[in-house]
Amino acid sequence: MCKEKSLNLKVFDDINRNYMEPKKAAGSIFEYLNRSGREDISKIRLTIENWYEKYPDKYKNMLRKRLRSSDNTESMSAWFELYLYNELIKKFDVEIEPEIQETGKRPDYLIKKGDQKLFYLEVCVSNDKEDPNVARVIDYIDTNADVKNYLIMRLIQIGKTTPKLKMILNRVGDLKPGGGYVYKENGWIIEFEMTKMPISNPANRKIGMSFTIFWGSDKKLKNKINKKIEQRVESNIPYIIAVNICSIAIDIQDVLDVLYGGEFVQQDGKILRRKKYGSGNFITNGIFLGPEGFRNKRISGVLIFTNLFPWNSEDIKANLWLNPGAEIKIQPELLNWLIDSYYILDGDEIKRINL
Numbered sequence: 001m002c003k004e005k006s007l008n009l010k011v012f013d014d015i016n017r018n019y020m021e022p023k024k025a026a027g028s029i030f031e032y033l034n035r036s037g038r039e040d041i042s043k044i045r046l047t048i049e050n051w052y053e054k055y056p057d058k059y060k061n062m063l064r065k066r067l068r069s070s071d072n073t074e075s076m077s078a079w080f081e082l083y084l085y086n087e088l089i090k091k092f093d094v095e096i097e098p099e100i101q102e103t104g105k106r107p108d109y110l111i112k113k114g115d116q117k118l119f120y121l122e123v124c125v126s127n128d129k130e131d132p133n134v135a136r137v138i139d140y141i142d143t144n145a146d147v148k149n150y151l152i153m154r155l156i157q158i159g160k161t162t163p164k165l166k167m168i169l170n171r172v173g174d175l176k177p178g179g180g181y182v183y184k185e186n187g188w189i190i191e192f193e194m195t196k197m198p199i200s201n202p203a204n205r206k207i208g209m210s211f212t213i214f215w216g217s218d219k220k221l222k223n224k225i226n227k228k229i230e231q232r233v234e235s236n237i238p239y240i241i242a243v244n245i246c247s248i249a250i251d252i253q254d255v256l257d258v259l260y261g262g263e264f265v266q267q268d269g270k271i272l273r274r275k276k277y278g279s280g281n282f283i284t285n286g287i288f289l290g291p292e293g294f295r296n297k298r299i300s301g302v303l304i305f306t307n308l309f310p311w312n313s314e315d316i317k318a319n320l321w322l323n324p325g326a327e328i329k330i331q332p333e334l335l336n337w338l339i340d341s342y343y344i345l346d347g348d349e350i351k352r353i354n355l
Helices: 003-007 029-035 039-054 057-067 072-088 132-144 165-173 217-229 252-260
Strands: 093-096 109-113 116-127 149-157 180-185 188-198 207-212 239-246 263-267 270-273 301-306 318-322 339-346 349-354
Touching (some): 029 072, 057 072, 072 093, 072 239, 165 180
């Protein structure tokens, strides 16, 4: 295929679409977006195509390949980069993968206003490991459970074999509103709870909420940011790392632990973790705060989106977490249309400033 023809390719296939069901837990995000005939999904495809059309030709082929990947992490990473590019060109000029002369490194984006360099931006996605057996449980219950109210499913521990789906289905079907059931077999621990809320969605989905409760999501987020810290950019230009956290298992306390280190109070010689944030001392093991004080000073801040997806991108705003020890500061107002707040360290208190 000649280069000119490949550049004219769209992200999605030109096919007839008559699949009207919601996305199953199993299967790739791109596959679903590509085959669905639903009107809301058609609008999402149109938005992505419009964004893709604006992307520089030099980088389109690789981006398209990644967007179409069956690996959700790869596909969502490409989509997040495309999303940010289209948001940033609303206000600024954006250079993709600029070469840093001193190091030969190529960060994802350089944000400029004319000839003025405003900041460098690195982009990544942090998500939980996907397990096909978990998807099978969700899809099986959604399809077969004879219940009138929504179920809540909590995944505590993943086993190595497929769960006994019929056993789960029978026990869940016997639940009364407010009742619960815990499946424990072959390494699996899954909690089910019957709510008092009647099922009202057109697809008749039974599981109103499913989420994972196991340790490690915050560690993965920290590793993602640390890898981006290794990128070397010009020392006199602000440097931001943008992260899309695709996980229900991570909350604001986890973000605080990752960036500043865990909070603690001293009591009877023991270290006790706090359930809330906002004051107190810190265990010095964070991205911003280490044993010797402030660290990773080359990072101006971390721009965090939480569960940003193609179907909710118009509704989600980011939070900018400023590095208190940054050598080169960035003004949060520079991103005022993209964020709804920023966080700063004031003394020993972390403050949220709403825009």
